[in-house]
Amino acid sequence: MAAELTQALLDAYLLRLQAGESAAIAVELSEMHPADAAEVLNELGESSMLAVLAEFPSDKLSEVLMEMDEDLRADILETFSGKEIAEVLLDNLDSDDAADLLGELPEAKKREVLSNLEDLELAKDLADLLTHAEGTAGALMATELIKVQADWNVMHCVREMRRQAEEVEHVHAVYVVDPNDVLLGLLSLKKLLTLSTRTPIAEVYDRKIRSVTSTTDAVEVARIMKKYDLVVLPVVDDLGRLLGRITIDDIVDVIQEEADSNYQLLSGLSEEVDHDDNLLESTRARLPWLLVGLVGGLVSSTVISSNESQLAFLPQMAFFIPLIAAMGGNVGVQSSAIVVQALANQTLDDGFWQRIFKELRVGLFNGLIFGVLILIYGWAAQLGLQFSLTVALSLLAVVVFASLFGTAVPWLLHQRGIDPALATGPFITTTNDVLGLTIYFAIARGIFGF
Amino acid sequence: MAAELTQALLDAYLLRLQAGESAAIAVELSEMHPADAAEVLNELGESSMLAVLAEFPSDKLSEVLMEMDEDLRADILETFSGKEIAEVLLDNLDSDDAADLLGELPEAKKREVLSNLEDLELAKDLADLLTHAEGTAGALMATELIKVQADWNVMHCVREMRRQAEEVEHVHAVYVVDPNDVLLGLLSLKKLLTLSTRTPIAEVYDRKIRSVTSTTDAVEVARIMKKYDLVVLPVVDDLGRLLGRITIDDIVDVIQEEADSNYQLLSGLSEEVDHDDNLLESTRARLPWLLVGLVGGLVSSTVISSNESQLAFLPQMAFFIPLIAAMGGNVGVQSSAIVVQALANQTLDDGFWQRIFKELRVGLFNGLIFGVLILIYGWAAQLGLQFSLTVALSLLAVVVFASLFGTAVPWLLHQRGIDPALATGPFITTTNDVLGLTIYFAIARGIFGF
Numbered sequence: 097m098a099a100e101l102t103q104a105l106l107d108a109y110l111l112r113l114q115a116g117e118s119a120a121i122a123v124e125l126s127e128m129h130p131a132d133a134a135e136v137l138n139e140l141g142e143s144s145m146l147a148v149l150a151e152f153p154s155d156k157l158s159e160v161l162m163e164m165d166e167d168l169r170a171d172i173l174e175t176f177s178g179k180e181i182a183e184v185l186l187d188n189l190d191s192d193d194a195a196d197l198l199g200e201l202p203e204a205k206k207r208e209v210l211s212n213l214e215d216l217e218l219a220k221d222l223a224d225l226l227t228h229a230e231g232t233a234g235a236l237m238a239t240e241l242i243k244v245q246a247d248w249n250v251m252h253c254v255r256e257m258r259r260q261a262e263e264v265e266h267v268h269a270v271y272v273v274d275p276n277d278v279l280l281g282l283l284s285l286k287k288l289l290t291l292s293t294r295t296p297i298a299e300v301y302d303r304k305i306r307s308v309t310s311t312t313d314a315v316e317v318a319r320i321m322k323k324y325d326l327v328v329l330p331v332v333d334d335l336g337r338l339l340g341r342i343t344i345d346d347i348v349d350v351i352q353e354e355a356d357s358n359y360q361l362l363s364g365l366s367e368e369v370d371h372d373d374n375l376l377e378s379t380r381a382r383l384p385w386l387l388v389g390l391v392g393g394l395v396s397s398t399v400i401s402s403n404e405s406q407l408a409f410l411p412q413m414a415f416f417i418p419l420i421a422a423m424g425g426n427v428g429v430q431s432s433a434i435v436v437q438a439l440a441n442q443t444l445d446d447g448f449w450q451r452i453f454k455e456l457r458v459g460l461f462n463g464l465i466f467g468v469l470i471l472i473y474g475w476a477a478q479l480g481l482q483f484s485l486t487v488a489l490s491l492l493a494v495v496v497f498a499s500l501f502g503t504a505v506p507w508l509l510h511q512r513g514i515d516p517a518l519a520t521g522p523f524i525t526t527t528n529d530v531l532g533l534t535i536y537f538a539i540a541r542g543i544f545g546f
Numbered sequence: 547m548a549a550e551l552t553q554a555l556l557d558a559y560l561l562r563l564q565a566g567e568s569a570a571i572a573v574e575l576s577e578m579h580p581a582d583a584a585e586v587l588n589e590l591g592e593s594s595m596l597a598v599l600a601e602f603p604s605d606k607l608s609e610v611l612m613e614m615d616e617d618l619r620a621d622i623l624e625t626f627s628g629k630e631i632a633e634v635l636l637d638n639l640d641s642d643d644a645a646d647l648l649g650e651l652p653e654a655k656k657r658e659v660l661s662n663l664e665d666l667e668l669a670k671d672l673a674d675l676l677t678h679a680e681g682t683a684g685a686l687m688a689t690e691l692i693k694v695q696a697d698w699n700v701m702h703c704v705r706e707m708r709r710q711a712e713e714v715e716h717v718h719a720v721y722v723v724d725p726n727d728v729l730l731g732l733l734s735l736k737k738l739l740t741l742s743t744r745t746p747i748a749e750v751y752d753r754k755i756r757s758v759t760s761t762t763d764a765v766e767v768a769r770i771m772k773k774y775d776l777v778v779l780p781v782v783d784d785l786g787r788l789l790g791r792i793t794i795d796d797i798v799d800v801i802q803e804e805a806d807s808n809y810q811l812l813s814g815l816s817e818e819v820d821h822d823d824n825l826l827e828s829t830r831a832r833l834p835w836l837l838v839g840l841v842g843g844l845v846s847s848t849v850i851s852s853n854e855s856q857l858a859f860l861p862q863m864a865f866f867i868p869l870i871a872a873m874g875g876n877v878g879v880q881s882s883a884i885v886v887q888a889l890a891n892q893t894l895d896d897g898f899w900q901r902i903f904k905e906l907r908v909g910l911f912n913g914l915i916f917g918v919l920i921l922i923y924g925w926a927a928q929l930g931l932q933f934s935l936t937v938a939l940s941l942l943a944v945v946v947f948a949s950l951f952g953t954a955v956p957w958l959l960h961q962r963g964i965d966p967a968l969a970t971g972p973f974i975t976t977t978n979d980v981l982g983l984t985i986y987f988a989i990a991r992g993i994f995g996f
Contacts, residue, residue: 131773254739261736268777285735286711289704322802323581325795327718327777344794345775348801352772355805356887362812363883363970364876370893378908382880383915389876390916393869394923400865407864414857414864415850418979419843421868425875426814426839426972430832433813437806443820458828465833466840473844520813522876525975529868 101135109136113144122151130156134163142171158188162197170200178208186213186222192238192346194218195225225340233317234310236350237331237340240264243271244297246280251293253283268328271338272301279330279338281305307332310339317342318350319442358436361517362429364389385522392526396421396533403537406544412479413540416487417533423466424494424532425525431455431502432520439510448507452500459499463492486543490536497535498528551585559586563594572601580606584613592621608638612647620650628658636663636672642688642796644668645675675790683767684760686800687781687790690714693721694747696730701743703733718778721788722751729780729788731755757782760789767792768800769892808886811967812879814839835972842976846871846983853987856994862929863990866937867983873916874944874982875975881905881952882970889960901953909949913942936993940986947985948978 112121125133125148137145137160149172152160161169173181181201186194186209198206206226213219221239228234242260244253253270261267270283281301291300307330308317321329321344331340360368364385369378400407400417407413435451438444446454467488474484502524506516562571575583575598587595587610599607599622611619623631631651636644636659648656656676663669671689678684692710694703703720711717720733731751741750757780758767771779771794781790810818814835819828850857850867857863885901888894896904917938924934952974956966 129774131775258740261739264736267735267739285717286714289711289717290708322795322798324579325581327794344777344798345772348772348794348798351798351801352805352891355802355809356891359805359809359812359883359887362809363879365880365883369884369887375907375911378904379911382877382908382912386873386876386880386912386916389872390869390919393866393872396868396872397865400868401862404861407861411854411857411861412851414867415847416843417864417867418846418850418871418983419840421871422839422843422846422875422975422979423836425872425975426836427832429813429971430815430836433809433815434819437809437819441802441806454828457825458832461825461829462832462836466836469840521879525875526872529872533868 101132101139106136106139109140110144113140113147118144118147119151122148123153125160126153126156130159131163133160138165138168142168146172146175154184155188157184158186158193158197162189162193166200169197173197173201173205178205179212181205181209182212182214186218190238190240191218191221191225191340192236195222195235198222199226199230228310231314232310233308233312233314233331233342234339236314236317236342236346237310238343239340241271241330241338241341242267242269243273243277243338244283246272246274246298246301248297249293250288250291250295250297250300253297254288254293266343268341268343269330271330271341272297273338276335277337279305279307279332279336305330308342309334314350315354318347318354321347322351354440358440358517358520361515362433362436362520364522389522389526392522392529395530399530399533399537406537406540410483410540410544412483413486413536416490417536419487420490420494420532420536421529423491424498424528427459427462427495428498428502428524428528429520431499432506432516432524435503435506435510436517436520439506439516448504451503451507455499455503456496459496460492462499463495466495467492482543486536486540489543490532490539493535493539494528494532497531498524501528501531551582551589556586556589559590560594563590563597568594568597569601572598573603575610576603576606580609580613583610588615588618592618596622596625604634605638607634608636608643608647612639612643616650619647623647623651623655628655629662631655631659632662632664636668640688640690641668641671641675641790642686645672645685648672649676649680678760681764682760683758683762683764683781683792684789686764686767686792686796687760688793689790691721691780691788691791692717692719693723693727693788694733696722696724696748696751698747699743700738700741700745700747700750703747704738704743716793718791718793719780721780721791722747723788726785727787729755729757729782729786755780758792759784764800765804768797768804771797772801804890808890808967808970811965812883812886812970814972839972839976842979845980849980849983849987856987856990860933860990860994862933863936863986866940866986869937870940870944870982870986871979873941874948874978877909877912877945878948878952878974878978879970881949882956882966882974885953885956885960886967886970889956889966898954898957901957902950905949905953906946909946910942912949913945916945917942932993936986936990939993940982940989943985943989944978944982947981948974951978951981 109121125136137148140148149157161172189197198209201209210219210223225239240263242257242264244256248256257270270285270288271279272281272283274280281303282305283297283301287300306320306324306326308320310331310333317329327344329342330338331342333339356368365381366384367381369381470488470491471484474487505519509519510516559571575586587598590598602610611622639647648659651659660669660673675689690713692707692714694706698706707720720735720738721729722731722733723729731753732755733747733751737750756770756774756776758770760781760783767779770776777794779792780788781792783789806818815831816834817831819831920938920941921934924937955969959969960966
């Protein structure tokens, strides 16, 4: 049912814009889902986009803005005064989105918007929300929710819910609190539908309720909501007072961002790459890890050049340099990725040494398989036993070493509170290249006794 | 609030099991959230786990089973007869979970369970659900939902909802259908709370409703639910008749699995690695891509050995073999990862040649930067201009080539309906090693005129 945005559709909009139909297009877009409208606006180009937005019905503007690309949104908000942002935008957004939008503004403008808000209650809520650190439950939560008191009966409850529901767009859950706002439990809509109107709430609400505090890490919130299949999760302060709630759609974004970020680090990208990035933006994302690789390659070259006499004596050693480097890299990346994924999915319940021991076993086993294959290849390719043995033993050592190194480094980073995903991808392959070659020449020295 | 499972806690359970307290432990676990109980059971070891489950209250058994590891669940279900599975398990599960469980059984046992179900309606529903192909909306949906007819009024509606709510655990949404069960729209709980009891449903329900058909791909379902921030999405047949609904918690699993699978392929793992995998399972996940790397390394060795005379003439060429190989690999992995991530997030709206042209530009730009850095290094390390130029030009060519190759291959795989993530990680690095070295020796031949 969703209209797919095609180049043809976009071209049609651009033609109509040139014919001066920006007002008609604004009306059309405002009747779509904000996510669809934003998709079109993102692609129109700056001047056309601003022309359409200028004609946009004000009650639809805020939701569309929230769905647009963050850098475009910043450009648009610059064209609004603090008063306009306060009036037009904030009163149509849930508090979590409104706080996100405010958080993107420069400090002075943020204060200007807050001081222009007529709803003082909302201004206070937003100022509170803005105090929560990014990546915490507090920064993800919205304050719109429906709460009832434990000492009411069902009828009183429904009456209050009707009143509150006018300010809340979606009813996700009905929270039960005490007179001090301390969260006591949850009232299921199903019970509300099936109970007599006189029943006291205290008798029927569910006391088993999971909550997080506002300082809980977003990734931990995601883990809890995934594990217990929750659609909405209440957020409380240290006294247990209900502050807000987090809905699963925001958590889906957290999960996606976490996965994307790990994927980027594994592939050696230092930031997200957008299809419409310009040359400098694309380069900024790619260059840092490639430079690490470049430096690693140069270090490898000095390792080899310092063993030039060996190469002169045994030129075939050069043939297997790529093999040794590649296998070290591949094995290291596997091991580090396993640790990072296990940490992300919280499925790692081994201790450090237990894990290292397991890796040692797998590394030895794989290394032996490869060693035997190399010996067979060496026999077929008539490399000579001594040299085949050098390559086979080096490969075994490199595979074992790379598994241990690829496991230990991300693990230790994690223990120090550093993102373990930094030690995947180019970092691991580069380090293993250098160390693999060192091992290779050392073993050759041992076997041939140069 | 969730009890974290620690080794100490687990040891305490094991001690108590030895003291014959399996019944007491079963009662304790049954009072936890099924996800927590399953976490404990997963770790107890087969015989202890079966001892505890034998004492488990039958009405809690099914939910815990659904949360356990799939291979353990299979072992447990083998100990149950078809009749027991039908009686004990199926009547406490939502239809989507029940169908998943049935789908895991051997064909004969599945039929035995279905024929033993006393609820014929449920048996029919489950048999229907089992016909949907894995990875489609039909396979994800549950049939439990609340639906009302457009020609009812609010009071009739609430009465019907009460009746239906007894069979439905969570009320996510109230669907409005016509007498033929064709989906017309959605009735918001908020409206139901605030309207007079005489209001006809036809006047107040929301006709803007998104739905998917049962054959829609699960990844597409995830994209729609993410884009439109949906908590629940109805599934219809080709006539528009309401079949079931998909909730966001199942979609979170789809998103996570998709991300995990792409991550594994990028890191060269051919299947999921579990911390408690044994040696053979671990090896099975790691060996395939490592063998690809091994073969690539051997091909690289023949590329070098066929240029042995060049190496004899210019031994320094060996020094930069790791650099050329590593940079080709790193650049290729970046480019392929960008394509795969853009395809996964559906943010790729360039055409093929447009994308290739962009990559060409970025590759040339990065390659020039690296080329200049190498020339500077060559000057500092006194490599000689001719040789520095050889390495710099090779690096430029390899970077450009690897960007194009890393972009084109996953793209073409995707167009042929093959998972593009197969062309990330070891596949790309291995291919680029071989091709990079070929370029390196060809350029050296051109410059030095061997």
